Amino acid sequence: MEQELISKKELLELTGISYGQLYRWKRKKLIPEEWFIRKSTFTGQETFFPREKILARIEKIKELKDERSLDELAAMFAPDPATVVMTKEEIVKRHIVSDVVLQLLNDELSDRNDVSFVQLLALYLVDRLLLSGEISMEEGKTIWKMFESHYPKLQGKSCELIVLRKMGVATCFLAEGAVNLYIEEGAKLAVRLHVPACIEELKLKLSEG
């Protein structure tokens, strides 16, 4: 995937942070190692970053760094699921997902009252897609089932949730890492969600309490 890159120097000028801060955040794993892309230029080797991702991340760190410690932020940005178990009541009370989704998937959830993080993430994803009108209720159920059975296999690796639709029939799958998609003409890419980004949002939501 050819993504737009930003040089380290430009990044520091744009965001107004210093070299020290950048290295400190790297040390604390707030910025993932794979975003540091080394390329040869006329001044020797230079470091580049994926432009949109790094700008969004730094904005977020700057916004939150006064309220939270760097370790807390690192835990939030880490792609592995948080160790959170919530009850159904809590989810409703704290408006993490809408009631509609919870009712829709109530049958699918086990009789047990507590919801694991993976389940919560699946709920959150389905909720988000339903609210934005990208999928139907039925498709939501399919996504939920697929996500719950396959996501644990990824073990916290970065992945994308993709929904394709052709002649009104939808199919969904998870793709590990960043992949290029080449889709036939009649089909439509209905949804493409970067799961780690959603995890971040969800963790932020959870920690806001």
Added chain:
Amino acid sequence: MERRDLVIAGTGHASGGLYSLVKLSGNGKLYGDLDCLEMQVQGNAAVEGSVKANNVHIAGNGRVTGGMACEWMKVSGSVKIGEHVQCQEATVRGHGVVKGSCTAETIRVHGELDVGGDCSAERMEVEGHFSVGGLLNAGYIEVKLVGPSRATEIGGETIMVKRQGGSLFKKWFFPAELTADVIEGDVIHLEHTTAKTVRGNRVTIGPGCHIERVEYREALECDEEAKIGTIEKG
């Protein structure tokens, strides 16, 4: 499981496993991964596997083929670790070799440290010489150069490199110089350093430096004896 002590005095070998205190005096060899609370070595020790411990104290010679994870580590003598090191506080008096990467809160070196991969710490103090194969990333880096040192990249908040006096013989054959491709930080003070690029807010280039390119934001001070290619204020 219950943790028991393992003591080898003289020559002996044992298997790895779960222990409380592991004390090797003389010549000891352990086969397999070791998980203990405290490891004490006086003499020669070799571990065929990894080490996980709270405290590690090596006086003499230590060799670990796997990685090392501990809270506190003190080496007087030499130590060689085959994979990564993760540690809170590491003090090396003598010679330390890490084939993988090294992550710690504080690293203190009196003597020599060689890290094959990246090295990151909040605070790193070196009196002697070091080499880092990848990036040396630390909040505060203080180097008192005694011998030739090398790193591909150095980044951090404060980077201080100064030369310590040595014997005439050493000065001739092992010049106390630091070589790096890129050095980036907020406050940088360099002496006897050869680098392609130095970037920082407040940069001081002292005597004996050869820098191809310096980029600074706030202030730049150059010694008369420093050789600098291009200077750019960004």
